[in-house]
Amino acid sequence: MxxxxxxxxxxxxxxxxxxxxxxxxxxxxxxxxxxxxxxxxxxxxxxNFMARGLITKSTKTVGVFFGDQTNSGFDSPFLVDYFSSIKNVLGEAGYDLLIFSNQKRDTSSYKSMCHEKGVDGVILILTGNKRTDEKIHELHEAFPTVYIDSLPQASMKVNFVESDNEAGAWDATEHLIKLGHRSILKIAGDTIAKGSFDRIEGFKKACQHYGLSAQDNWIQYGKYSREEAARLTKEIFSQETEFTAVFASSDLMAFGVIDALKELGKRVPEDVSVVGFDDIDSAQYFHPPLTTVHQKRLQMGETASKILIEIMQDNDGTIRHMKIPTKLIVRGSSAISKQ
Amino acid sequence: MxxxxxxxxxxxxxxxxxxxxxxxxxxxxxxxxxxxxxxxxxxxxxxNFMARGLITKSTKTVGVFFGDQTNSGFDSPFLVDYFSSIKNVLGEAGYDLLIFSNQKRDTSSYKSMCHEKGVDGVILILTGNKRTDEKIHELHEAFPTVYIDSLPQASMKVNFVESDNEAGAWDATEHLIKLGHRSILKIAGDTIAKGSFDRIEGFKKACQHYGLSAQDNWIQYGKYSREEAARLTKEIFSQETEFTAVFASSDLMAFGVIDALKELGKRVPEDVSVVGFDDIDSAQYFHPPLTTVHQKRLQMGETASKILIEIMQDNDGTIRHMKIPTKLIVRGSSAISKQ
DNA sequence: CTGAAAGCGCTTACAG
DNA sequence: CTGAAAGCGCTTACAG
CATH class of the missing domain: 1.10.260.40 (lambda repressor-like DNA-binding domains)
Known part of the structure; x- marks a missing residue:
């Protein structure tokens, strides 16, 4: 050469x-x-970027972490959008992307991996990850860092871009209430992840605002699994008959809810309305097409990338927390309550 | 540090x-x-991998190219599967992945980019890319290289993993013929890309084998676009009434075909059967659920990764061309011909 | 405007 | 078994 x-x-x-x-x-x-x-x-x-990087300490490469080390991180249907927007924005700014996939390294600390390969900055998309690595703080102390979607620890003071989950959940709940539904089942994810928690909050606040007295059994936890949501729905609907609507904290769980309702002989939306959250690709193709809360994932990726570019150039220590608005998409799975 | x-x-x-x-x-x-x-x-x-790499000429990093430089390469719905399987297999073997996204580099040659960042090997997923860079051969002469899905030039002598497109198209055509269909419209992609070409070949050969005399107008080109396929379908079906089945070279085009048939007041599958190719996620959720040819994309990614690992360790110059079998998935969009 | 020298963090013959 | 030296390909003060 x-x-x-x-x-x-x-x-x-x-x-x-x-x-x-x-x-x-x-x-x-x-x-x-x-x-x-x-x-x-x-x-x-x-x-030769290696030789140059050895001196300048810059490789024009940004490290990207998906999920955690054990799974590929591609279970989440959003990743494509996050990834392609990051690729575009950082690419225009002159950066390549390094995906840490190596499972054989001696270290499992994010910071060490970044040092090993000498990246200039880091984006973390730890969707649905409950990892609570003690050393996670070391990373953003050592490298310009931006989190997208979710935070491993809710209290972390880091650059962070997320959907406005609470407002989105409020919108979905309000939509159902305005259709006349007075008793709504909430199939939630968990209470640990910030995004999950905020979606529950939005639901609760909207119920309260419109004078619905949500009972304890209104909120159930479906672990973001289609099967678990179906199981729960079957269980609840065989005991209770009051619910005329279900608001699931993810589209996948909404699919599970609809699976179960079909099995119970209930029609969607004639007997029960169902609303999801996320607006994954399949939502529009589902039968019935799913009413859901759209997350602007491309915009989230772009925003995160721009923040990263800024702080890679001049890290003044300011911490940015951006909430990207969601958008309610009304499709065929929700309708006026019969009651 | x-x-x-x-x-x-x-x-x-x-x-x-x-x-x-x-x-x-x-x-x-x-x-x-x-x-x-x-x-x-x-x-x-x-x-420090940069310092080490400077001497050992190995960075334990594999370069990955998606699409071409101008688009993000994430238009293809398969990329997630390819990518996650590559990530897993190469990760287990101790490699990280470098995504070349930088648009600001002086060079646009794949080979130069790889030298710049010092990768150990390269995987190219140039789905639907018609790029015919003269210098493309330099890459696999300089680096261990594997292509997945499609080849920029059909005649290239390189390591290559693809679906058995011809056999897949044969299966789909045979399925329709066995349902009694005697005149089948083929909405093809193009004749340039090898995969496209092979799907047409499979169709032709199956027709011939079962004694259907395919006319010239049986094969139309939909450019892998939903809209274009819809437009074509409307055009053909307003002139011709003989067709009782359509075989599209992609699911997206099959969606377009069904869009058009619905608009024309034809029922799928009662009036016209439709079969796609790919088995993208939405195929199962579409209405009606789409009969299609499933591509084993995870297996393709795994196979390509394993080949790459082998030749990164010991490149004996053998060139591997693997065809991964497809699988016909019969769903609701195809039925027995009324005629 | 140009060049000799030192050094980034490491590995690899080679000598002892 | 251990260490001094050279060198991977580059950049950066510094001297001229």
């Missing part, structure tokens, strides 16, 4: 001069510069 | 000795080794 030394020899100058010409320094004779650039081009020269 | 020098000082030995201890050399006193390893652990030492 061509290197700076060969170019120097061919141009009859020193390596220092070649380096300066290649890096656009001003204090160099136009003629010399031109000659060097020509030779470099002719020889298909590309700088 | 801790480096080998600090450890050497603390352990009271030379950097050479530390390097040997860290890299598991045998010719070192057990006691010395133990001491060095202890100190390294205590100091959270991680090797």
């Amino acid at each position: 061509t290197n700076i030394k060969k170019i120097a020899k061919l141009a009859g100058v020193s390596v220092s001069t070649v380096s300066k010409a290649l890096n656009g320094y001003e204090d160099i004779k136009e003629e010399t510069k031109k000659k060097i650039l020509e030779i470099a081009k002719e020889m298909d020269y590309v700088p | 801790t480096n080998i020098k600090k450890i050497a000082k603390l352990a009271g030995v030379s950097v050479s000795t530390v390097s040997k201890a860290l890299n598991g050399y045998e010719d070192i006193k057990e006691e010395t080794k133990k001491k060095i390893l202890e100190i390294a652990k205590e100091m959270d030492y991680v090797p």
Whole structure:
């Protein structure tokens, strides 16, 4: 491979001069510069980023973590959107993306992995991850870092981009109430993850605001699983008959709810309305098409990338927490209450 | 950050000795080794891969190209499967993944990008890409390389993993013929990409084998676009009434076909049967659920990764071309012909 | 405007 | 078994 030394020899100058010409320094004779650039081009020269990075401490590479080390992180249907927006925005700014997949490393600390490969910044998309690594704080102390979607610890003071989950849940709940539903079953995810928690809060607050007295049994936990949501729905609906609507904290759980209702001989939306959360691709193709809360995932990825670019250039220590608005998408799974 | 020098000082030995201890050399006193390893652990030492890579010419990183430089490459719904299987298999073998997203680089040659970042091998997933870069051959001459899904030039002699598109198209066509359909419209992609071409071949051969004399107008080109397929379908079905079945070369085009048939007041599958190709996620949720040819994308990604690992370790120059079998998935969009 | 020298953090013959 | 030295390909003060 061509290197700076060969170019120097061919141009009859020193390596220092070649380096300066290649890096656009001003204090160099136009003629010399031109000659060097020509030779470099002719020889298909590309700088070795490892050698350069060793000195400049910059590799023009951003590390990306999906999920945790044990699973591939591609169980979440959003990842594609996050990923492609990150790829576009960071790519335009001149960065490549490093996906930490190596399972054989000695270290499992995010910070160490980043040091190992010398990334300039980090984006973490730990969707639905309950990892509570003690050392997680070391990472954002050492590298410009942005979290998307969820936080491993709710109290962390870090750059963070999420959907406005509470407002989204409020909208969904309000939608059902305005259709006349007075007793609504909430199939929630869990109470640990911030996003899950906020969706429950939005539901509770909307119920309260509109004078619905939510009972304890109104909120059930479906673990973000289609099967578990179906099981729960069957259990509840065989005991209780009051519910005319279900608000699930994810589309996948909403699918499970509809599976169960169909099995029980209930029609959606004629007998029971169902609303989801996320607006995954399949939501529009489901039968009936699912009313749900759309998350602007591309915008989340873009926002996170822009923040990262800013702090990689000049980290002033300001911590940014962005809530991206959601959008209620009304489709065929919700209708006016018969009662 | 801790480096080998600090450890050497603390352990009271030379950097050479530390390097040997860290890299598991045998010719070192057990006691010395133990001491060095202890100190390294205590100091959270991680090797600097840039410095190491500069000498060993290995970074334990595999470069991945999606689509081409202009689009994000995430338009294809398969990419998630390819990507997650690559991530798993290469991760287990000790590799991280580098996604080339940087748009600001001086070079646009794959080979140069790989040199720049010093990857150990490359996987290319140029789905639906018609790029015919003259220099494309330089890449696999310089780096261990595997292509997945499609080839930029059909005649390239490179490691390549694809679906058995011809056999898949044969199966789909045979399925329709066995349901009694005697005149079948083929909505194809294009004739350039190998996969597209093979799907047309499979269709033609199955028709021939079962004694259907396919006319020229049986094959139309829908450019892998839902809208274009819908437009074509409307055009054809308003002129011709003979067709009782449509075989589209992608699920997305099959969706377009069904869109158009619905608009024309035709029922699927009662009036017209429709079969797709790919088995994207939405296929099962579509209304009616789509009969289609499933591509084993996870297996394709795994196979490609394993080949790459082999040739990164020992490139004997053998070129591998793997065809992964497809699987016909019969759902609700195909039925016995009325005629 | 140009070049010699030091050094980034590591590995690898080689000498002892 | 251990260490001094050279070098991977580059950048950065510094001297001239």
